[in-house]
Amino acid sequence: MAIFRHLLKYPLANRPGQYLLRKQVKLCHWLMGIGAGGDVDDSGEVAVMRHLARNRKSNLVVFDVGANCGQFLNLAVSQLGGRLGAIHSFEPAAATFAALQQARPAHPGVVLNHCGLGAAAGTAELYYDEEKSGLASLTRRDLGFRDIQFARHETITLSTLDAYCTEKRVPHIDWLKLDVEGHELDVLRGGIDLFARRAVDLVTFEFGGCNIDTRIFLRDFHQFFSARGMQLYRLTPGRYFSRIRRYRETEEQFATTNFVARRAPARA
Numbered sequence: 001m002a003i004f005r006h007l008l009k010y011p012l013a014n015r016p017g018q019y020l021l022r023k024q025v026k027l028c029h030w031l032m033g034i035g036a037g038g039d040v041d042d043s044g045e046v047a048v049m050r051h052l053a054r055n056r057k058s059n060l061v062v063f064d065v066g067a068n069c070g071q072f073l074n075l076a077v078s079q080l081g082g083r084l085g086a087i088h089s090f091e092p093a094a095a096t097f098a099a100l101q102q103a104r105p106a107h108p109g110v111v112l113n114h115c116g117l118g119a120a121a122g123t124a125e126l127y128y129d130e131e132k133s134g135l136a137s138l139t140r141r142d143l144g145f146r147d148i149q150f151a152r153h154e155t156i157t158l159s160t161l162d163a164y165c166t167e168k169r170v171p172h173i174d175w176l177k178l179d180v181e182g183h184e185l186d187v188l189r190g191g192i193d194l195f196a197r198r199a200v201d202l203v204t205f206e207f208g209g210c211n212i213d214t215r216i217f218l219r220d221f222h223q224f225f226s227a228r229g230m231q232l233y234r235l236t237p238g239r240y241f242s243r244i245r246r247y248r249e250t251e252e253q254f255a256t257t258n259f260v261a262r263r264a265p266a267r268a
Contacts, residue, residue, distance in 0.1 A: 033236040035255030047239035049079035059085030066179035067091040070103030077105040092116035092156035095131040118158040119186040137181035141213045161191030182210035208256035225261040
């Protein structure tokens with residue numbers, strides 16, 4: 001490999017060579033799931049749904065944190081079918097929650113919550129570029145390089161995973177889906193008691209450009225899940241769960257990517 005690199009370093013040290021390398025890197029990253037998380041068809045979430053649908057367990061409990069206008073909610077209801085017991089969706093923005101209510105599927109287990117989840121209960125400012133935006137975040141993101149301005153904001157209500165599950169008497173979560181634009185780790189920290197009781201089986205979350213603004217790295221997620229006996233995987237467009245066995249700095253890629261953490265099988 002060292003000889004191969006040495007032979008290529010000079011022929012590719014030019015503008016066409018660098019262009020070719022960028023194209024190849026982009027393709028390789030996409031096939032690994034890096035940058036594929038923004039499209040529901042390629043993100044790998046459907047693979048998780050089919051995995052759960054094949055599971056013998058019924059009455060699955062799913063949490064949809066960051067529900068937006070109900071895209072994930074409707075997909076989960078259609079894919080999980082009769083195995084879905086309850087799905088608790090959380091959307092704090094007023095206009096977006098109204099759209100979520102309009103898109104509510106006809107399933108008796110759907111619970112819509114006009115609030116967000118975080119590390120602590122209270123209120124916070126939610127920033128966004130336009131109503132019903134999928135980019136809304138508790139951090140005022142700097143996206144000027146994309147000509148996107150977070151000029152709007154509203155005060156929202158936050159609860160925590162632990163408090164909500166205690167109030168609603170939810171003892172166990174089969175799937176915790178997180179899409180809260182860089183504040184996923186806050187939601188996880190608000191469920192410390194649930195994770196301590198091994199009451200969350202599987203977590204999916206997006207990682208990408210929003211984590212540049214919040215200064216949260218994949219290392220933080222790896223440490224959180226490793227400390228709680230959960231294995232971390234990157235989801236690929238080909239529906240493969242690529243396990244991240246140990247953390248490396250090269251894992252820090254900020255193109256939107258979906259990850260899954262699931263509880264390690266118990267040792268005999």
